[in-house]
Amino acid sequence: MKRRGPRANGGEAREAILQAAREQFATHGYAATTLRAIARAAGVDAALPSYYFGSKNALFVATLQLPVTPGEIIDGLLADGLDGAGERLVRRLLAVWDDPERGAPLIAVLRSAPSHGEAMREFVEREILARFAAAIDAPDATLRAGAVVSQVLGLVTARYVLHIEPLASASHDELAALLGPTLQRYLTG
Amino acid sequence: MKRRGPRANGGEAREAILQAAREQFATHGYAATTLRAIARAAGVDAALPSYYFGSKNALFVATLQLPVTPGEIIDGLLADGLDGAGERLVRRLLAVWDDPERGAPLIAVLRSAPSHGEAMREFVEREILARFAAAIDAPDATLRAGAVVSQVLGLVTARYVLHIEPLASASHDELAALLGPTLQRYLTG
DNA sequence: GTCTATATATGGATAGAC
DNA sequence: GTCTATCCATATATAGAC
Numbered sequence: 340m341k342r343r344g345p346r347a348n349g350g351e352a353r354e355a356i357l358q359a360a361r362e363q364f365a366t367h368g369y370a371a372t373t374l375r376a377i378a379r380a381a382g383v384d385a386a387l388p389s390y391y392f393g394s395k396n397a398l399f400v401a402t403l404q405l406p407v408t409p410g411e412i413i414d415g416l417l418a419d420g421l422d423g424a425g426e427r428l429v430r431r432l433l434a435v436w437d438d439p440e441r442g443a444p445l446i447a448v449l450r451s452a453p454s455h456g457e458a459m460r461e462f463v464e465r466e467i468l469a470r471f472a473a474a475i476d477a478p479d480a481t482l483r484a485g486a487v488v489s490q491v492l493g494l495v496t497a498r499y500v501l502h503i504e505p506l507a508s509a510s511h512d513e514l515a516a517l518l519g520p521t522l523q524r525y526l527t528g
Numbered sequence: 529m530k531r532r533g534p535r536a537n538g539g540e541a542r543e544a545i546l547q548a549a550r551e552q553f554a555t556h557g558y559a560a561t562t563l564r565a566i567a568r569a570a571g572v573d574a575a576l577p578s579y580y581f582g583s584k585n586a587l588f589v590a591t592l593q594l595p596v597t598p599g600e601i602i603d604g605l606l607a608d609g610l611d612g613a614g615e616r617l618v619r620r621l622l623a624v625w626d627d628p629e630r631g632a633p634l635i636a637v638l639r640s641a642p643s644h645g646e647a648m649r650e651f652v653e654r655e656i657l658a659r660f661a662a663a664i665d666a667p668d669a670t671l672r673a674g675a676v677v678s679q680v681l682g683l684v685t686a687r688y689v690l691h692i693e694p695l696a697s698a699s700h701d702e703l704a705a706l707l708g709p710t711l712q713r714y715l716t717g
Numbered sequence: 718g719t720c721t722a723t724a725t726a727t728g729g730a731t732a733g734a735c
Numbered sequence: 736g737t738c739t740a741t742c743c744a745t746a747t748a749t750a751g752a753c
Contacts (some may be wrong), residue, residue, distance in 0.1 A: 352736080368642035368697070370633075371557045373728060383736050387732055450642050452690065453557035460690045468692065479702075485695040486706050493682020497674070501641065501649045503657065506674040515583050521710045541718080562746065573720055579750055 353391045359390070361402045365443040369399055369451035390499040398453075403444050409468040421449045423524025425467045432491065436499055437511075446499045465487060475526055486525040494518060542580045544570040549577070550591045555630040558588055563714035588640070592633050599655040615713025618704045621680065625688055626700075628654045635688045652677060664715055675714040683707060 343444070359381035363372045374395055378385040392398035416424065416431055436442040452459050471484035497503040506514075548570035552561045563584055567574040581587035586638050605613065605620055625631040660673035683703070686692045695703075 358703055365596070372656070375728070386731085386738065387736090390737085393730095395729065399536070430703065453560060453639050453642060456690060463690065463692055479706075481694050482698060482702060482706060485692065486710075487558060488692065489682035489686045489695060489707075490679050490710070491682065492686055493678040493680065496641075496685060497678045497681055500644060501652065502648055503652055503674065505670050506678060508704060509671060509674070513671060517668075517714070518678075519728085521675075524710070525706070561749090564746075570736085575720065576718090579719085581750090584747070 344466060351478060352381070352383045352387055352474065356391060356398070357401060360398050361443045361447065364399060364402055364447035367450070368447070368454070374398075389503075399447075404445055405441065405442075405497065408466070410470060411443075413467065413470045417470065418468050421474065421527050423523070426515045426519030428487075428522050429493070429494075429519050430511055432495070432516065433511045436495060442499070445523055448464050449495060449500055463492075471526070487522055490518065490521055490525070507517045540600060541570070541572045541576055544572060545577050545587070546582060549587055550632045550636065553588060553591055553636035554639065556639070556712055557636070558643045563587075576696050588636075591636060592628065594633055596630070598634075599656070599659060602656065602659045603630060606651055606659065610663065610716050612712070613715055614669060614710070615704045615708030616713050617676075617680075618683075618708050621684070622703065631688070634684075652688075660715070672714050676693045677708065679710055679714070 354505075356377060360377045363377050363380060366372075374388045375385045377388055377398075381387075381503070388395075388398055392401055412431065412435065416428060420503075437443060448459065451460070458478070467483045468481075468488050471487050472481045475483050477483060497506045498509075539703050546568060548590060549561075549566045552566050553567060555561075563577045565573045566577055566587075570576075577584075578588055581590055601620065602622065605617060608616070635647065638642070657670075657673045657677050661670045664672050666672060683695070686695045687698075688696075
């Protein structure tokens, strides 16, 4: 028996939808997430996601608006120099992705790679890989930056998308000790 | 104007469907691939994929039947000892994945990770990670095996799914030189 | 063995009542 | 601002004609 009219708690259906969408996209990816499922999880009518955001894709984009972009994080990291950057990168990365608030949108993007592959390729090349390449001082800087991206991408995919053990529940210290030197070698080795 | 009856070339609709399905699944992933698209690519009627394989999922499984399983490849690799295994692993890996015949099913699985995540997790842990862990002689063998998996997973995802440059078109020599030592350190470092 | 026709289901989106 | 009802497109799967 459903009520009609504004919700009891201030009528914040829009915010509830956005929050639920973040979780659903992060858990199931873009294609497998339905607007109806989002509405159900948000406790609102099935027509409201479309009403507020226009389309499924627009809602998806809306969930990706982050307080800090990945590019800015990398800039901040590289600003401290390449000394010990390998371990710092691993720790910084895990801190962001393990935080539900900041991590969920990133996981959602990664899970949606099949349906948004082209957009993701461009983003990674322009916003991530290019920054590392610019910071690396070597003839094969671009390829080395690619190596960094591959190791980072593999870590987050295994830990946050596929939940492969023991990677999924390893501590930040363990991963920093094991993967830090690898990234350091790609950056300066 | 469509014909009726058996195809001119020996009526091998089943094989044509299987071949087309391999390509479609590898290119678009499981969810985004439709039976109709497979039938169209195979040049057969839209009802035949269901007729021959029963369901979309059964057809997907049928495309994954490989001449050699990843587990056997790893066994063969590790049988030669851990000496220089890092570089050998990279080269062996690229040889298989770059081969259209053997690589397409693997790419299809990787692309379909979102819709078959649980199955993939189990497979990787049991068939891939466990084998490396058994071969590594160290207290943290399992975590080290996880590191190997993460680097390999990142490489194939970047190169074959997202097509991130310069990883997508780097030569086997370049990648072996750059990533080989990383895997070697995880295995024996 | 192949094709037509269709049952069935699902999801995105919208018009209009309340 | 919220909800009902529905349109429309698409997709899997199957029954039965040829």
